[in-house]
Amino acid sequence: xxxxxxxxxxxxxxxxxxxxxxxxxxxxxxxxxxxxxxxxxxxxxxxxxxxxxxxxxxxxxxxxxxxxxxxxxxxxxxxxxxxxxxxxxxxxxxxxxxxxxxxxxxxxxxxxxx
Amino acid sequence: xxxxxxxxxxxxxxxxxxxxxxxxxxxxxxxxxxxxxxxxxxxxxxxxxxxxxxxxxxxxxxxxxxxxxxxxxxxxxxxxxxxxxxxxxxxxxxxxxxxxxxxxxxxxxxxxxx
Numbered sequence: 001x002x003x004x005x006x007x008x009x010x011x012x013x014x015x016x017x018x019x020x021x022x023x024x025x026x027x028x029x030x031x032x033x034x035x036x037x038x039x040x041x042x043x044x045x046x047x048x049x050x051x052x053x054x055x056x057x058x059x060x061x062x063x064x065x066x067x068x069x070x071x072x073x074x075x076x077x078x079x080x081x082x083x084x085x086x087x088x089x090x091x092x093x094x095x096x097x098x099x100x101x102x103x104x105x106x107x108x109x110x111x112x113x114x
Numbered sequence: 115x116x117x118x119x120x121x122x123x124x125x126x127x128x129x130x131x132x133x134x135x136x137x138x139x140x141x142x143x144x145x146x147x148x149x150x151x152x153x154x155x156x157x158x159x160x161x162x163x164x165x166x167x168x169x170x171x172x173x174x175x176x177x178x179x180x181x182x183x184x185x186x187x188x189x190x191x192x193x194x195x196x197x198x199x200x201x202x203x204x205x206x207x208x209x210x211x212x213x214x215x216x217x218x219x220x221x222x223x224x225x226x227x228x
Contacts, residue, residue, distance in 0.1 A: 004157070031214060042204060042218035043158070090157055094214045100146035100165035101214050105157035 003027070004106035006091050012112045013081050021076040021109045023091030030096040032074040033103065034066060037088040049074060050096065078111075086113045116141040116207045118188075120219035128227050133177075133192040135222045137205030140186065146208035147188045148216065149179055153201045161203075164188060175199070200226045 004025045013019040023032065030051050035043035047056045049068045063085070065077040078085055088110050092103040121136040139145050146165050150158040162173025169181045179190045188205065205219040 006157075033215075040221075040223075042220050045215060048215065088155075092158075097214065100163065100208060102148065102160045102163055103158075103214070103216060105150075105159070107157045108155070110155065 004091055004093055004104050006089075006106035006109050008109060009107060010110050010112070012114060013078075014114050015083065016080045019078050019081055019111065021078075021089050021091075021111070023074045023076070023106055024072050025091075025093045025104075025106075026072070027093055027095075027104060028071060029093035029104070030071075031094045032068060033092040033094075034064075034074070034076050035090040035092065036085075037090055037108070039087075043090055046076070081111070081113045083113050086111055116145060116209060117217055118147070118205045118207050118219040120203075120205050120222050122222055123220065124223045124225065126225040126227060127195045129197055130194050133190070133195045133199065133224065135190040135203050135205075135224065137179075137188045137190065137219060138186050139188060139205075139207055141207060147179075147181065148206040148208065149173065149177070149188075149190050150204045150206060150218075151175075151201050152204065152221075158204065161190070195224075195226045197226050197228075200224055 033048040034046045037043040046060045067075045088108045090108045091106040094101045094103045117140045119138045148163045149161040152158045162171045164181045172178045177192045203222050206216040209215045
């Protein structure tokens with residue numbers, strides 16, 4: 001089945017220690033998104049890629065970076081995690097188009113910062 | 115700017131009772147609207163979407179939603195709740211600009227009681 005895969009499902013890091021979360025997809029979608037979701041809150045878009053074009057949300061901290069080496073893979077790098085960065089990180093994909101296209105979500109990576 | 119408002123952060127129903135989760139939208143153009151469900155420690159799964167083809171939209175797991183332009187609403191209903199419906203439900207609106215971005219409501223936690 002075509003899907004969005006996130007690894008690892010659970011990640012523990014130390015305060016200030018860089019961490020990378022990965023996402024891969026077999027849907028061959030042009031667009032990939034990274035969301036941050038804190039407990040009992042809605043997902044908050046951090047950035048998205050339209051093919052190789054990177055689009056950062058205005059309020060995404062510089063501490064968050066992303067790479068998309070090819071269509072299938074996308075990485076979220078947190079350069080110096082703080083306690084406030086503990087959250088579920090969701091990757092999603094969608095086809096390109098004029099709107100009304102659903103996003104397909106991965107299972108998420110839950111990040112704990114000690 | 116497009117937005118959605120979900121009334122009621124927590125809804126509790128008895129098993130077998132009607133489920134009604136409320137969503138109102140704000141948009142200056144005809145919107146694309148979505149309902150997603152999220153089970154604990156999982157990603158989001160699409161229940162249904164409105165893309166102007168039909169005002170009554172049927173989705174998975176017996177859910178449906180009706181788009182009412184006069185009321186700017188897109189409420190989610192299910193005639194008979196099942197224990198397995200207990201989850202967080204998010205209403206979302208799709209931006210008509212590039213990237214097919216979504217803006218989510220704050221979510222409604224559905225509890226199903228015996």
